[in-house]
Amino acid sequence: MSIAENIEKIRKELGEAITLVVVSKTRSIAEISEAYEAGIKDFGESRVQELVKKTPLLPADIRWHLIGHLQSNKVKLAVPHAFLIHSIDSIDLLKEINQEAQKTGKIVNCLLQFHIAKEPTKYGFIRDDIHETITLNSLEPYKNTNIIGVMGMATFTDDETLIHSEFQELMSIFNVLKEDLFKDNTRFKEISMGMSDDYSIALEEGSSIIRIGTAIFGSRPL
């Protein structure tokens, strides 16, 4: 199937309320343009370097999502391009983004990334960070950031029960944050979970943003 056909099929499964972020890391400008022509405005990149190379070659109305771990020395490059940063995994990172955003008066949308998978290598906060490092006071100073939800990645596994339970965990974390810290913040409503192999499960568990690469473009070149 073509890129446009894959997009159409997935869009139908998602319905209107869910945001589809098309993950364009490693893909060519031609491939991304094809997805854009099929109506996609939200694209996700993992690496800032790659994002910076691609943005000038593609339409200006694309909303770029940064989905990979963001190193502090890349914040300066990332902030001007990012519509939504999914990968906030420390308060320090939030602080650095805020400093950079202040320079131009930009407000950067952010998601707090939580580690919900069994794999030890994935970045993110853990549930115990809530009320410890993630508090109203710790977030308060960063007026040029706008925290609108959470992001997480499930374990890469065939065990659907495990994937369900990990997405339920992220949902539960979202609900705790919503109740305790973001009660009065109507913008805190996004749950970014679900990739090519597990988005159906993520949808069942209440995802609002899914991030799909291979199911649209085919397998990534290694």
Ligand SMILES: *Cc1c(COP(=O)(O)O)cnc(C)c1O
């Ligand atoms: C690469 C990536 C995706 C997309 O993965 P696919 O399996 O190609 O759909 C989604 N989220 C993150 C954080 C990624 O790094």
